[in-house]
Amino acid sequence: MPELPEVETVKRGLNKLIIGHKITVIKNDNLKSFPNAKHDVDQFLIESIVEHVRRRAKVLLIDLSTGYTLVIHLKMTGQLVFVDDKTRFGAGHPTDSLINSLPDKSTRVIIDFSDGSHLYFNDQRKFGWVKLIPTLEVPNMSFMMKVGPEPLEANFTAIEFVSRFKRRSRTTIKAAILNQTVIAGVGNIYADESLWGAKIHPARLVSDISVAEFDNLFTEVRFVMNLSIEKGGSTNRNYVDAEGKKGSYMDFARVFRREGLPCPRCGTEIIKIKVASRGTHICPNCQQI
DNA sequence: CACTTGACCTGTCCGC
DNA sequence: TGCGGACAGGTCAAGT
Secondary structure, three states: OOOHHHHHHHHHHHHHHOOOOEEEEEEEOOOOOOOOOHHHHHHHOOOOEEEEEEEEOOEEEEEEOOOEEEEEEOOOOEEEEEEOHHHHOOOOOOOOOHHHHOOOOOEEEEEEEOOOOEEEEEEOOOOOEEEEEEHHHHHHOHHHHHOOOOOOOOOOOHHHHHHHHHOOOOOEHHHHHHOOOOOOOOOHHHHHHHHHHOOOOOOOEHHHOOHHHHHHHHHHHHHHHHHHHHOOOEOOOOOOOOOOOOOEHHHOOOOOOOOOOEOOOOOOEOEEEEEOOEEEEEOOOOOOO
16 A cells, blocks of 8 residues: 555645535445445535544544544555546646546545535555544554554654564564554555665564664654655555645655666665565665575 | 464466 | 466454
């Protein structure tokens, strides 16, 4: 999915586009994408006003005036795209833009607003979901209860970063950094990018990594996340922002999906291996076991 | 408990 | 062109 920078980009886009909008209709194509009962939808979603859009880890939270929140997980291929019919075919959008072809066959949920605009939840693989939950119960959702700290929070320190890993010392650093209960928001792209930045081989055991290396990793995680947010996220395949636009971080990636190309630091050919059952990109010279 | 693996889905790409 | 298999940004539930 969309990892932290992509979800953050969608959140920022929605905050510019849908605050104050009133929801009039919701349509869904299967229960998996939007499992709520019609009764709750009629009572707490229809006629509600969008008040805030928040993010926690890789989860989007759209707070409504009814005291309910739309909790959205994009998983691997989810998209959340706002389309205003007044601008759909207008200037600034090429005719082949995604927004001109929505809804399409991967559209799972459509939210209509009272001014005639729409929010499309697209998800090719159907792993993602939208759930309507009382706002006060969101922190009690099982994922929210166990998810780790936000790496970009100003008060999150290198000391806490290291201590979060200590309890997971018997696994590889790649598995640990992908574990959302250790730290929130890091997925496969930014795991590889930050491990390359810190010159740590992803298959090394957590217990064998020094505090100095953890300090470097902490810096690199924050660096790649911040850079990616600045670039509008990574479009590896499907990802687009709330306006249907792709992110450009992949133009700046150092190892991810760059197997066969030279390492930007030493020129050695980047290779792709498997670690923690995930495709993993490394420089075999900079990152040694 | 910590850890690993398979399952959830659809689509694409690569080798034959 | 077609077919089979591997693989894809993430998380769970089951297993060990």
